[in-house]
Amino acid sequence: MEKLLEIKNLKVQYNTDEAVVYALNDFSLDLGQGEILGVVGETGAGKTTMALSIMKLLPEHVAEVTGGSITYRGTDVFTMSQKQLRDLRGAEVSMIFQDPMTSLNPVMTVGSQIDEVLRLHNPDMTKADREKRVAEILTMVGIPPERAVQFPHQFSGGMKQRVVIAMALVAEPNLLLADEPTTALDVTIQAQILALMKNLQEKFGTSMILITHDLGIVAEFCENVAVVYGGEVIERGTVEQVFARAANHPYTDALFQCIPDLTSDMARLTPIPGFVLDSRTAPAGCPFAERCARCTERCKNEKPSIHTVEAGHSIKCHLFENGVSQ
Ligand SMILES: Nc1ncnc2c1ncn2[C@@H]1O[C@H](COP(=O)(O)OP(=O)(O)O)[C@@H](O)[C@H]1O
Ligand SMILES: [Mg+2]
Helix, strand or coil, rough: CEEEEEEEEEEEEEECCCCCCEEEEEEEEEEECEEEEECEEEEEEEEHHHHHHCCCCCCCCCCEEEEEEEEEEEEHHCCCCCCHHHHHHHHHHEEEEHHHHHHHHCCCCCCCCHHHHHHHHHCCCCCCHHHHHHHHHHHCCEEEEHHHHCCCCCCHHHHHHHHHHHHHHHCCCCCCEEEECCCCHHHHHHHHHHHHHHHHHHHCCCEECCCCCCCHHHHCCCCCCEEEECCCEEEEEEEHHCCCCCCCEEEEEEHHHCCCCCCCCCCCCCCCCCCCCCCCCCCCCCHHHHCCCCHHHHHCCCCCCCCECCEEEEEEEEEHHCCCCC
């Protein structure tokens, strides 16, 4: 698969008045053209920070990139010109945020908001053609096109998220970053929206990163999965490899143990009881050491490297030093 996106040893911290938060520590991840990757991890793991970094949308002044790189189609995102960034955020990458109101303007009709995206990306398109396209994309996401004249507050939560998806897709992005797009929605609507996104992904051949804390969604929707813990990707593989449970990072193991039945609605990723992820100290060793049942002295002091357990399946843990669990 051709490499589309490459995040290498990325380090991002938030410098707040109270503390320095180490959000991403040595975060590495590749994405191939056309790949559908699930990024899974509990709240605070650094998933949103990763997505914002790709778009170079980290909050200014507070966020600081202290190391590493991101390349998109071989170009370094952090050194892109304003024009290259505009193209990246417009024509190349679209992001769907968890809260639809992050992307919607409350005082503009949904039709004119979609129209604005179109106008930005296709300056030569006539008004009539844009109108036609707005109606088409609304229909595609299951919104009657006559609702284009309505305002966001006239839509339910699920419908608002559909509008956001329509806005993300009308630009025909090459990469869709979906940050917990269905977390706020009820299970039925969640399933509908995911099915819709999958259809559109298949139709347009879009590459996709689906951020979620729900392993059930990953199993159903993604071909590959990256497990994030403490600002690092600690396991990466195909859904089959990771869900086979033959070899997993102890954190991934713990995640699976928290889930009674993957096919039920209970496949939510609950933090392992008794611990809260604290990103205010950068760990000297493995970020999971403190919570790990199999932790050794070495784990506390020495950062594990990434070990390949099988082609396409890698685990960042000392236990897998020789490719098999010790
Ligand atoms: N704007 C911010 N200012 C300070 N800390 C932040 C900010 N955004 C995120 N963080 C912190 O960075 C860490 C990673 O957060 P985030 O990327 O939002 O994780 P996730 O999306 O996996 O829940 C957390 O400890 C979070 O509290
Ligand atoms: Mg988040």
